Ligand SMILES: Nc1ncnc2c1ncn2[C@@H]1O[C@H](COP(=O)(O)OP(=O)(O)O)[C@@H](O)[C@H]1O
């Protein structure tokens with residue numbers, strides 16, 4: 001089995017086979033697999049995609065237009081992400097790692113029990129829904145901070161080529177409940 005860093009390198013290699021336009025087209029397919037489901041939900045945690053991730057930009061605006069409460073992560077330290085509500089692109093500002101983040105108030109931790117679904121980006125996901133991130137463990141810590149018993153479903157969102165047979169798992173790694181690709 002490849003170790004985490006070897007898998008990250010493999011994933012970067014696979015992504016380079018696609019142009020930005022192709023990734024956009026593939027993204028539209030993945031988004032079409034979750035749009036209807038998300039329209040039945042509220043209190044959604046999503047992510048504002050980077051160029052090499054399944055593109056969520058249009059979907060986020062559709063959800064807001066449909067009246068959904070949507071939150072995005074905001075990096076506040078070397079280890080911690082918090083949530084802020086996404087109300088539209090005007091409210092975004094470039095944050096750590098060049099990720100666009102909302103500027104509004106931080107959602108208090110005691111409100112996390114209202115969240116129903118979390119869309120989680122990743123570099124790779126395996127057959128047992130394990131996730132490989134970019135190597136800083138932000139999502140592991142963030143997802144671990146949800147109150148238990150948990151009311152939210154964690155969905156890994158990825159391109160098909162990001163699915164692999166097996167990812168090495170450490171004790172701190174948080175498993176997804178399902179994958180959308
Ligand atoms: N819940 C946690 N508490 C403390 N450290 C953590 C936690 N989750 C992850 N880490 C740390 O983050 C680092 C990166 O985790 P890793 O799973 O390799 O990255 P990623 O999930 O981004 O692929 C690890 O060195 C790990 O010790």
Ligand SMILES: [Mg+2]
Nearest residue numbers: 133137140173
């Ligand atoms: Mg991890």
